[in-house]
Amino acid sequence: MHEMGIMKSVVSIVAEHAKAQKVKRVLLEVGKLSAVMPDALHFCFDVIAKGTVLEGAKLEIIEVIGQAKCRACGQEVELHQIVTACACGSRDLERLSGAELNIKEMELEAA
């Protein structure tokens, strides 16, 4: 389960930025084509955050729909899942976005 390793990176990056301050909320951006499951991230977050400045923090995840351009007809195509065909029938799509795995922001507790 790679979500565990990914969440370890999230906790370590956020903790580094928070210094010793307590973190209240973390906001992630996860692309629908990133091969990472938000549910699994939530599960791992509670386990990994334990004993760090992130313990008890709220994890928010924005899921991002992918965008692609059809190489056959030039249309823009929305990617809700990894295997998608354009309305013209072509599967030859140039993916523009959808694999995001970013930490957008963190909220620190008021001093």
Added chain:
Amino acid sequence: MCGTCGCQDGNKATVTNLQTGEHTHIDAGGNITTHTHDHDDHHHDHDHAHDHPHDHDHSHDHAHTHAKAHGNVGTTIALEQAIMQKNDALAERNRAWFAGREILALNLVSSPGSGKTTILERTIIDNKNKTNIYVIEGDQQTANDAQRIKDSGAPAVQINTGTGCHLEADMVMEGVKTLKPKPGSVIMIENVGNLVCPALFDLGEAVKVAILSVTEGEDKPIKYPHMFQASDVMLLNKIDLLPHLNFDVEKCLDYARQVNPHIKIIQLSAKTGEGMDEWYDWLKAQSAKASEQAFE
């Protein structure tokens, strides 16, 4: 955990040099420890040469501190940081290292048992005097595969990921430092047998090669689309067994192209040698490309 010495609890990965028997441990923080075990000497006064080079990639992140004060709600700080940043930066470093030395690095991915190691053994033997091949073997435990590679005549290093389900860029760098490959050579990185996680971790390779065997289901490409989409080549192995199976080759190729219309597919049998020449021709062309690109 390393099956040979078991002394590195808490480590992320162990790199075993099959040529010298030397072990290198990478801990979760990226610290590196190298030592040899004299297995005849049971004093075990581990002379750990703690040479921590401290070359962690200190990503000087751009934490745009747009601190918005929401009354007493807390302070929101925009981070805008890629979660995979550390691995991706190390992978790019590997890629540049390979490019500068005209080295072709391939990341071989598949489920366990598809025949990755057998394909490599045959490739090494058949190209003995033509190509310098080096192998980085990734498995959770044991150095069995690296030993098989060494026996077929290529320098090999074994990386044991312990509980880890994929190789990461820092492990590959450690493997490369151990192997010291010659310029113009080919490095085969045999990833941990897993069709999920390795798709996500860039190792700095030129190409991902997915291996599927006909003893698996023909629908593997659509079951694990991320991996087949991330791969430029698919080797369909064990075709000598087709007469005994209900595997629909055309259907499998169609599924692979649904996921990745540009995937190059080579059907072969590492056992009988059928189709291996097409694989060697592809390797030769890619290796030539790696040489040309070094001067672009």
